[in-house]
Amino acid sequence: MIKVEGLTRVYGSYTAVDDVSFECQPGRVTGFLGPNGAGKSTTMRVMVGLTPPTKGNATINGKHFHDIPNPGRTVGVLLDASAQHGGRTGREILTLGAMTMGLPMSRVDEMLHLVSLTPSEAKRRVKNYSLGMKQRLGIAHALLGDPEVLILDEPANGLDPAGIRWMRGLLKSYADKGGTVLLSSHLLHEVELIADEMILIGKGKIVAQGDRKTLMAHAGPAETLVTSLDNDALARALQGKDIAVTPAGDGLRVACEPVEVGRTAVEHHIVLSDLRSGDGGLEELFLQLTADTAREADLSTPNGAIA
Incomplete structure (x- = not known):
């Protein structure tokens, strides 16, 4: 279970996350949706101890990340698929993770098979991987310790349609077995297909949350x-x-x-x-609720006309 309470993160005069509170329950996939710069990644970084909060709390199974013994066995994390040592092979990265967590080496082969990285691909250096392959390796690393909780930031980036479908099935199966999944994305359609509950964030604030039926009740x-x-x-x-x-x-x-x-x-x-x-579905609701955070002008109005 993930619990976020009154979380705020301030950088100088800029508030990246503003009094955010929500929970992610076991057995459910929670979609964390928002435009670029809305505060999704900052919130997730606070959850896993990479960024200290200015105020508030984020706990996993009742503990702060830094208080969890052998955290990889409790929570699997993928925040940036490209943040892996480019000079190491995929197998080496998973092997080091397994050694750090005290796992048998057989777990490495299980994860490579799970994410469909072939033996030859596992021997290649990560700097020669496509983004989609890096995503698969990152997901393998997140699942390596058989954790109870998954925190994934934009895991579909770089995956082809078949890969995205595979990822949906993998995460849904994980939640069906009792796992807790927090999935950040700006790909609303993909999250809508898998998420049991969705949290919409804009300008660092939660603007709506609930299942699809609850959210669409806001649409008029x-x-x-x-x-x-x-x-x-x-x-x-x-x-x-x-x-x-x-x-x-x-x-x-x-x-x-x-x-x-x-x-x-x-x-x-x-x-x-x-x-x-x-109605415009979840996408239209999302655009309405986060309209003041959009970079793109509304070309249907005089003020949005391009000079």
């Missing part, structure tokens, strides 16, 4: 986009239920959940060719 009234073989008849049927309907491209935008649109279509024997949520 539901909307549905629908196209049918008789849009006029469907519009009349929906308006007869006091549901607002407006034209949208080849179909309709309806102010209700998709299930109600589908139910109405069945009642009136109207064939649907397209039915989907009209």
Whole structure:
């Protein structure tokens, strides 16, 4: 279990993390989401003892990281896949980790196999690895001590689509066995597919947290986009239920959940060719909640126009 309480980290006049509190429970994957510079990495660095907090606490299984004996057996960490000794081979890096943690050398081969690094790749120096291979090696090192907790910062960087799918399955399986996973990313879609709970951070502050259903409740009234073989008849049927309907491209935008649109279509024997949520999903909510941290101008407004 990870517990963060009133965590603040200040650098001179700049506050990187501002009174952040949350918990990550065993058996669950928690997504830690935010734009670049939002405070994700700083929070994780405090968790694992690399950065001292200005105020507040971050504990793992009730202890500060520096108080955990043989911490690699309790918490696996991957904060920067490129921060590995470039002159050593992948096997050497895992071997040194195993020796430090008092693990049998057989564990090295198990981890290489788990992350699909071949024997020839394991003999190559890390400076010759692609970013995706470095990520796989970093994940192998994080899992080497069979820890109860995983803290991973942007582990999907550099992985191809097959690698990202593999990582999702690996982390989900780890949580299903009772492990605690904190996964930082700005890839909302990928985190949405795996996370049981999500924490959104912007400008160092938590702006929302909860499961997808809870978060989407913040997004306002539901909307549905629908196209049918008789849009006029469907519009009349929906308006007869006091549901607002407006034209949208080849179909309709309806102010209700998709299930109600589908139910109405069945009642009136109207064939649907397209039915989907009209809200922007988690991505749209994320952009709304972190709008004041975005670097990109909104080109849809005069103030966002490019001169």
